[in-house]
Amino acid sequence: MKLAFIGLGNMGLPMARNLVKAGYEVYGKNRSQGREAAFAESGGKIGLSLKELAQQADVIMTCLPMPADVEQMFLGPEGIVANGRKGLVLIDFSTVSPDLCVKIASAAGRAGMEFLDAPVSGGTVGAEQATLSIMVGGDKPVFDRVLPILEKVGKNIYHVGEVGNGTVVKLLNQLMVGIHTQAASEAMALADKMSLPKDMLHQILSNSFAQSRIYDRHYTQFVEKEQFQPGFALNLLHKDLVLVKKMADDNGAALPIGAEVERLLHTAKAQGFGDKDMSGMYLYMKEMNEQRPETK
Secondary structure (H helix, E strand, C coil): CEEEEECCCCCCCHHHHHHCCCCCEEEECCCHHHHHHHHHCCCEECCEEECHHHHHHCCCEEECCHHHHHHHHHHCCCCHHHHCCCCCCEEEECCCCCHHHHHHHHHHHHHEEEEEEEEEEHHHHCCCCCCCCEECCHHHHHHHHHHHHCCCCCCEECCCCCCCHHHHHHHHHHHHHHHHHHHHHHHHHHHHHCCHHHHHHHHCCCCCCCCHHHHHHHHHHCCCCCCCCCCCCCHHHHHHHHHHHHHHHHCCCCCHHHHHHHHHHHHHHHHHHHHCCCHHHHHHHHHHHHHCCCCC
């Protein structure tokens, strides 16, 4: 079976590498040739055009940052659906909107292809260790057929119904990630104002009801080390919260806290924090607190 993996970024590269380690023939493609070279050094294959991949691969997987990238990749005139062969299976690991997933699936179906939306959660560590959670929407027989592939990149794999449902679950996950990120950031920044050691705070709260995987991730991997190179950029979390807000608006659902977190992320991005890891919201809150006058 010949696989193609398009999008060799922070998540896609380790995922594609794990497929190579599992013994699959995998062709990688990325806008950055440096990433392609890194994939080739890991045993992956490169050098085929998108049209060639669409004609030769059995399964094409994508992991791209923005919805516009995903739409262009699948539905553009030079994209996969316009140039692919019948019987091709398409799996998108990106986080987009449910409506876009349905649009791609419909076009793929008319072209004789199958499409699954399969967004992932677990971060770069999960991608490297093949322990990702994968939420898959689409036809169950297609899911069953590609499950052995998914099991090489993830540990917790769920079929959640029709196309688009995987993305709905992922966006709900991102809603909570955003809210937890803001809660942890506010708590740590307030601890600074109160001259409370954050290592002590983390130890205590990790054994209390305030414990969360997001708080643990942000503190131990970023705040404690005072380094904020992105595993998952604040820009991308903001993009996801925009998608969540639109999904809620389109379906008449209230989102009072989520909408406020989206606004805060937008402001933080505008003030230069967008390229930092999402844990950089702590830095934004710390800066905000430093600009506030004390009232004592």
